[in-house]
Amino acid sequence: MKLTFLKKLLFVFICSFFGGQVVAQSNHVLWYNQPADYFEESLVLGNGKMGATVFGGVNSDKIELNDITLWSGEPVNATMNPEAYKNLPAIREALQNENYKLANELNKKIQGKNSESYAPLGTMEINSTDKGKTSNYYRELDVSNAISKVSYEIDGVKFTREYFVSAPDQIMVIKLTSSKKGALSYDVNSSSLLRFKTEVKDNLLLMNGVAPIHENPGYQVVPSFLLEKDRGTRFTTLMKIKNTDGTIVSTNNTLGLKNGTEAIIYVSIATSFNGFDKNPATQGLNDKAIALENLNKAFAKSFDKLKQSHIADYQKFYNRVSLDLGKTSAPNLPTDERLLRYSEGKEDKNLEILYFNYGRYLLISSSRTLGVPANLQGLWNPYLNPPWSCNYTMNINLEENYWLAENTNLSEMHLSLLSFIKNLSVTGKTTAQTFYGVNDGWASAHNSDIWAMTNPVGQFGKEDPSWACWPISGAWLSTHIWEHYVFTQDKNYLKKEGYPIMKGAAQFFLGWMVTDKNGNLITSPSTSPENKYIAPDGFIGATMYGGTADLAMIRECFDKTIRASKVLNVDAEFRAKLETALSKFCPYQVGKKGNLQEWYFDWNDEDPRHRHQSQLFGLFPGNHITPLKTPELANAAKKTLEIKGDETTGWSKGWRINLWARLWDGNRAYKMFRELLRYVDPDGKKTEKPRRGGGTYPNLFDAHPPFQIDGNFGGAAAVAEMLVQSDENEIRLLPALPEAWESGSVKGICARGGFEISMEWNDKILKKVSVFSNKGGKTTLISGDKKQDITLKKGQKTEIVW
Known part of the structure; x- marks a missing residue:
């Protein structure tokens, strides 16, 4: 289902014809023309507590589920x-x-003792009965509204799926449609790598289970620990289908729809975690009741209302910042092919913006639960033995997760x-x-x-x-x-x-x-x-x-x-x-x-x-x-970086970009930023000439390797650091601007002192800046050889032509 050579040629021709402005690649959409085969190709959704990893398969769509509060163990001694x-x-x-x-x-x-381990909650599958040749497959994640979509055709019938995980309603919603009446037939099942059981009651699919109790020697889960009874964090997953036509069908452990045209799957999950110092078995929350309450409240709402609330909630954070790095001539290619092209040294300013936007998307999606920050993989983990327990590594990685906050x-x-x-x-x-x-x-x-x-x-x-x-x-x-x-x-x-x-x-x-x-x-x-x-x-x-x-x-x-x-x-x-x-x-x-x-x-x-x-x-x-x-x-720090070189793991590249930015060397920071976006093959993929090392996977996840989210966060933070640096007394504008970003604009970047900065530049020179003060205060703006003192009242904004 790859794009043909002629289609690619047509993309390039159209893009060139319009000067790269009309159909140039998006700076907020990841898209692909095939389903994900590997975790590092999947598209992730999250509301800061519940995470979903969507593979987008045709006959069988796998969605891995996580809850950021589901860990092994119990309060530490x-x-x-x-x-x-x-x-x-x-x-x-x-x-x-x-x-x-x-x-x-x-x-x-x-x-x-060693740390406990972040646990994979489970996997749901949507299995379709549709058989036939698939065409026009398309899969995307739009980080401007935190919605993923899949569409394809089988024998002239178009099927679509739309997925989001809502923070205001604490629910995952999946809408399935077919262009032909009655052509939609599928069933849903749920399983877990942890100890679990499933059942279907009154058209409700239930999965209950418990996380293991173990000390984690060498980051390995000993299977016998999975058998401990009456200890550990409990979890509940509930799934229910709302149909407009067709018939809801079920077995002992599946729930489905037969001969429908449109339907919505509601997925609710909860755990018994009740705080770092509470035993989740004896002092835990009622996960079953919480999951059911969230499901019932969401089920009573229409898809459009749930979607509207989700987008409004998400965009109040995401829309605060926008970045433009000037004209681009990069063609409109699938994100994996686009990343490969960029790795060859070609220009794609909108990919650089997309990577920045994706970093902010990942933080909004994985860090909204008090006391439970984003871990080594943010919120998304399919493994019983995740790399380094998916824990909080506090000699850099946890902190790097929050450099862009x-x-x-x-x-x-x-x-x-x-x-x-x-x-x-x-x-x-x-x-x-x-x-x-x-x-x-x-x-x-x-x-x-x-x-x-x-x-x-x-x-x-x-x-x-x-x-x-x-x-x-x-x-x-x-x-x-x-x-x-x-x-x-x-x-x-x-x-x-x-x-x-x-x-x-x-x-x-x-x-x-x-x-x-x-x-x-x-x-x-x-x-x-x-x-x-x-x-x-x-x-x-x-x-x-x-x-x-x-x-x-x-x-x-x-x-x-x-x-x-x-x-x-x-x-x-x-x-x-x-x-x-x-x-x-x-x-x-x-x-x-x-x-x-x-x-x-x-x-x-x-x-x-x-x-x-x-x-x-x-x-x-x-x-x-x-x-x-x-x-x-500062010169000694520079020499240290030169001795270390630029080839390193993904998260380390993220740190080094920030260090070069603080040394006001924009071109070296940009060189490393490009290397952070170097294409890396999925971990399990077998190729004749595997592309490994620190960089970026096809779904824009950071490659340590394996996947560690800190590189995404460090890289996104570095983009802001190249454009604005500040302390309590001054704000430096464009302190590490690389030659590649000669013209552009940014809106909503924050500076110390409670200020928000928006600015435009051209030919590497600042042209216009506006400063908004959240609490009132004074600061000194610096760009190049120019300085300007400003004093603002609370809620006041000033615009300066530089």
């Missing part, structure tokens, strides 16, 4: 290793004696993460005491899950400290609280929720840091996320002291906590402690290669091109390293 902290003196002594091998081994003694005008989506950080601060108090011997504040480590687990992982001493032993994520996460405040100017949130959590993180690090032989404050023990050094004696290890990444993140944590205390005019004494501590921090070091040192000593990395660049945190997402204020450190 934060005191799982109550005497772990007693090992710290021996680790620190080994480090003082420069016995890194011993320190590395001892560091394993402060490990705990504030600056692309989706602040409400940030709340899922911010409320999760609040949960971490509860379990993290116990972790600070039992694993690190610090009685003030809270700590969190490398991995977490829906139960707000904060302990260092590693299966109680079985795994490598390079990733298992890292207690610094609280520093990084706390900066998200400040970012939310500084973008929204929501002082009430900062006072009531945000600042106490920031203070708790800072308190832990005051108690955690020690003094080195030079009188400087450092961390000990220390690791640099997932990287390893080569010691002078040839030992390759991870455990060290005074890691640059640790100090960069804690520096940012202390700095933002100080600022928050000043805004609220509280805790002057505590603020003074932080200021004193900051003055004693071990300074950044520039290595012999001109790079920003990652380790306390100028030692080589085991992998010089390692995917993590944690030592550059102060440049991005932090902001205490800048080309203007700290030119030497």
